[in-house]
Amino acid sequence: MAERVSPNRGSILVVDDDRAVLQSCENILTDEGHEVQTAGHGMAALDLLKRTCFDLALVDLKMPGMNGLEMLEAARRIKPDLVVIIFTAYATIETAVEAIKLGAFNYVTKPFTALELVATVEKGLMRADLARQSVRRREESAAGPDNIVWQSSVMEATLNTLRKVAQSDANVLITGESGTGKELAARFVHFASKRANQPFVAVDCAAIPDNLLESELFGYEKGAFTGADHKKRGLLELADGGTLLLDEIGEMSMNLQARLLRVLQERVFRRLGAEKVTSVNIRLISSTNRDLLARVRQERFRSDLLFRLNVVNVQMPPLRARQGDVAVLCRHFLDLHARNLGGPEIRLSPEAAEAMEQYRWPGNVRELQNILERAVVLNEGGIISVADLPDFIFDAVELHEQAAPHTAYKAVRSAWIDGQGRQYFSELLARHNGNVSSAAREAQISRKSFYQLMKKFNLEPRRKALES
Ligand SMILES: Nc1ncnc2c1ncn2[C@@H]1O[C@H](COP(=O)(O)OP(=O)(O)OP(=O)(O)O)[C@@H](O)[C@H]1O
Numbered sequence: 424m425a426e427r428v429s430p431n432r433g434s435i436l437v438v439d440d441d442r443a444v445l446q447s448c449e450n451i452l453t454d455e456g457h458e459v460q461t462a463g464h465g466m467a468a469l470d471l472l473k474r475t476c477f478d479l480a481l482v483d484l485k486m487p488g489m490n491g492l493e494m495l496e497a498a499r500r501i502k503p504d505l506v507v508i509i510f511t512a513y514a515t516i517e518t519a520v521e522a523i524k525l526g527a528f529n530y531v532t533k534p535f536t537a538l539e540l541v542a543t544v545e546k547g548l549m550r551a552d553l554a555r556q557s558v559r560r561r562e563e564s565a566a567g568p569d570n571i572v573w574q575s576s577v578m579e580a581t582l583n584t585l586r587k588v589a590q591s592d593a594n595v596l597i598t599g600e601s602g603t604g605k606e607l608a609a610r611f612v613h614f615a616s617k618r619a620n621q622p623f624v625a626v627d628c629a630a631i632p633d634n635l636l637e638s639e640l641f642g643y644e645k646g647a648f649t650g651a652d653h654k655k656r657g658l659l660e661l662a663d664g665g666t667l668l669l670d671e672i673g674e675m676s677m678n679l680q681a682r683l684l685r686v687l688q689e690r691v692f693r694r695l696g697a698e699k700v701t702s703v704n705i706r707l708i709s710s711t712n713r714d715l716l717a718r719v720r721q722e723r724f725r726s727d728l729l730f731r732l733n734v735v736n737v738q739m740p741p742l743r744a745r746q747g748d749v750a751v752l753c754r755h756f757l758d759l760h761a762r763n764l765g766g767p768e769i770r771l772s773p774e775a776a777e778a779m780e781q782y783r784w785p786g787n788v789r790e791l792q793n794i795l796e797r798a799v800v801l802n803e804g805g806i807i808s809v810a811d812l813p814d815f816i817f818d819a820v821e822l823h824e825q826a827a828p829h830t831a832y833k834a835v836r837s838a839w840i841d842g843q844g845r846q847y848f849s850e851l852l853a854r855h856n857g858n859v860s861s862a863a864r865e866a867q868i869s870r871k872s873f874y875q876l877m878k879k880f881n882l883e884p885r886r887k888a889l890e891s
């Protein structure tokens with residue numbers, strides 16, 4: 424990382440196709456003591472990002488080739504904690520709001536003054552510092568079950584299921600919208616299980632290209648392919664005795680799915696280029712925000728693999744269906760920030776708290792966490808006011824057309840019943856090896872009703888599941 428002159432001086436990347444903007448940003452920011460590098464288009468910027476450690480990036484929204492939003496997404500894959508500030512013209516302010524939803528920290532409207540630019544960059548750098556501190560804290564307090572915060576009965580029921588699941592060695596598929604805490608749930612299962620003292624290895628199948636994922640998972644022998652100049656143990660071996668989380672499993676290629684299936688069936692695998700097989704004992708947890716059955720229908724996911732992964736399905740409820748959780752999560756994240764900053768308590772004003780309650784949270788807990796991180800930097804005097812929250816939180820359409828129905832008792836109840844029902848039937852089917860007649864007997868309902876319920880919960884009998 425670049426040497427920092429003071430806590431608020433940083434290493435900054437500016438990306439814009441307009442050379443005049445690049446030049447003036449460079450002048451203004453270098454005068455402030457920052458280190459600045461510039462790129463005239465997205466690809467050049469990504470290249471720099473891979474090679475240099477930046478604290479912050481200023482990215483123009485409208486660029487030929489890769490636009491700012493695409494650049495933001497790609498940059499977050501390379502460096503998830505990078506603080507990104509978007510340049511935008513008034514005409515594209517809606518896209519800027521979209522960018523904030525996608526994780527950008529803030530935006531600066533063009534034309535801007537030196538003062539505006541410097542102030543926004545300073546706040547962005549404070550955010551980068553906070554993020555660094557919280558990563559350190561996270562690493563220090565190894566992710567244990569204590570980190571889960573909840574108040575709602577929906578979440579209580581989900582945690583009870585997770586506790587039960589932890590007692591067994593069954594493969595678990597954790598589903599749920601993005602940001603609902605799927606990875607946290609996987610860690611919870613691991614740390615509550617008898618494997619808690621063994622390794623927990625997580626791999627994000629979406630973030631790693633296919634051939635790399637294969638060698639990461641299976642490892643390789645020296646000389647297995649060009650560049651394999653030493654033997655490498657794969658994640659399957661590293662997780663031996665413990666738990667392997669295959670995150671975003673829906674993104675795995677058909678080829679790797681076939682290899683994984685073989686590992687699950689035979690409990691042995693071969694390193695790339697190896698003659699000998701290696702045996703492993705792992706508990707597999709997979710997670711996805713995709714509808715895997717739909718992917719099976721599109722022939723992009725193997726039904727036999729799904730059947731093996733999905734011995735138990737736990738569905739993480741969306742935040743909007745968790746009555747009472749927003750308040751305790753806000754408290755939790757704000758306390759964490761205050762502790763990290765070593766400062767006094769930070770609170771939400773009653774109006775801000777009400778807005779947080781009313782919002783629909785399409786990005787769930789992760790979005791809530793992002794919005795609070797931003798507000799912690801923007802607030803003054805330890806009280807987060809409505810002015811410190813992004814405008815879209817107050818979007819009337821979302822408030823009236825979406826939030827209300829989703830937090831209504833009926834909607835919450837039906838989301839809960841759907842989650843529990845799907846789980847009950849999927850466990851029942853697994854116990855009966857996919858045999859509907861025998862599962863229906865245990866459930867004491869007719870086969871016809873059983874089939875109707877399976878359809879409702881998107882489940883398939885074994886006969887179909889094995890036809891691939
Ligand atoms: N109940 C909770 N209590 C405290 N923190 C939570 C809770 N749920 C989620 N989080 C935090 O929210 C963030 C998102 O959680 P996580 O990564 O587990 O979600 P995810 O469903 O895997 O998201 P994605 O689909 O984006 O990968 C994490 O920082 C996590 O620590």
Ligand SMILES: [Mg+2]
Nearest residue numbers: 605606670671
């Ligand atoms: Mg995840």
